[in-house]
Amino acid sequence: MKDQEFRNKVKRIYLGVTLFFGLLVIGAGALIYKLAYPSFLSFDDVKQIETYREVEDLDKIENGIHLATGFKDDVGLQTVIVSCTPCHSAKLVTQNRANKEGWVSIIRWMQETQNLWDLGKNESVIVNYLAKNYAPEEKGRRVNLEDIEWYDLEK
Ligand code: HEC
Structure with missing residues (x-):
């Protein structure tokens, strides 16, 4: 009788140990799988799709404006993007x-103090583009008022 009880006990312990190691193996397997395929069991799939869309839209031009940078669409746009956006935002240029x-x-000034490289043949393309699209605004101030009928303030 005692012998039987002992055997049952051993069986139960054996079952417990087997179950424990079984779960351990499954857990380790899932962990390794996760390391190999980081997207496994993660819930940020939606974000990844959005990032991809942004990249897709990099060339989009709407109403004559290159959306990703804000540059005006004109001859030399690509050269300007490539040369003038690695160090700072396009805003610094367009403003x-x-x-x-x-x-x-x-x-x-940027070449002498900010390590801007020699632009070579591209320089004239860039300068033409900038001088045409980002020229000084001639009517920066409002036009002087003319032909005004002044009146005396009553005392
Ligand atoms: C090698 C890096 C680099 C590149 C490439 C570069 N710049 Fe700059 N630029 C700078 C730095 C640095 C500043 C100073 C930023 C600041 O003051 O915060 C600057 C400032 C400017 C400014 C503002 C100047 C001012 O007086 O405030 C303008 C405009 C500008 N850059 C235009 C351009 C244009 C146009 C191009 C393309 C031909 C260009 N940058 C490419 C580094 C660069």
């Missing part, structure tokens, strides 16, 4: 206004 000499001097 400035200058004529050809002005743009050349901004470029020289």
Whole structure:
């Protein structure tokens, strides 16, 4: 009788140990699978799709504006994007206004102080694009008022 009880006990312990190691193996398997395929059991799939869409839209131009950078669409756009956005935002460029000499001097300043490389043949393409699309606004100030009928303030 005692012998039987002992055997049952051993069986139960054996079953428990087997179950424990079984779960351990399954858990380790899932972990390794997760390491190999990081998307396994993660819930940010939606985010990944959105990131992909943004990349897809990089060339999109709407109403004459290149959406990803804000640059105006014109001859030389791609050259300007490639040359002028690696270090800073395109906004820094588009919020400035200058004529050809002005743009050349901004470029020289960056070459002398900010490690901007020699732009070679692209420089004239870039300067033409900038001077045409980001020229100084001639009517920056409102036009002077003319032909005004002044009147005396009553005392
Ligand atoms: C090698 C890096 C680099 C590249 C490439 C570069 N810039 Fe810059 N640029 C800078 C740095 C650095 C500044 C200063 C940023 C700041 O002040 O925060 C700057 C500032 C400017 C400014 C503002 C100047 C001012 O007076 O405030 C303009 C405009 C500009 N860059 C235009 C351009 C244009 C146009 C191109 C393409 C031909 C270009 N950048 C390419 C590094 C670069």
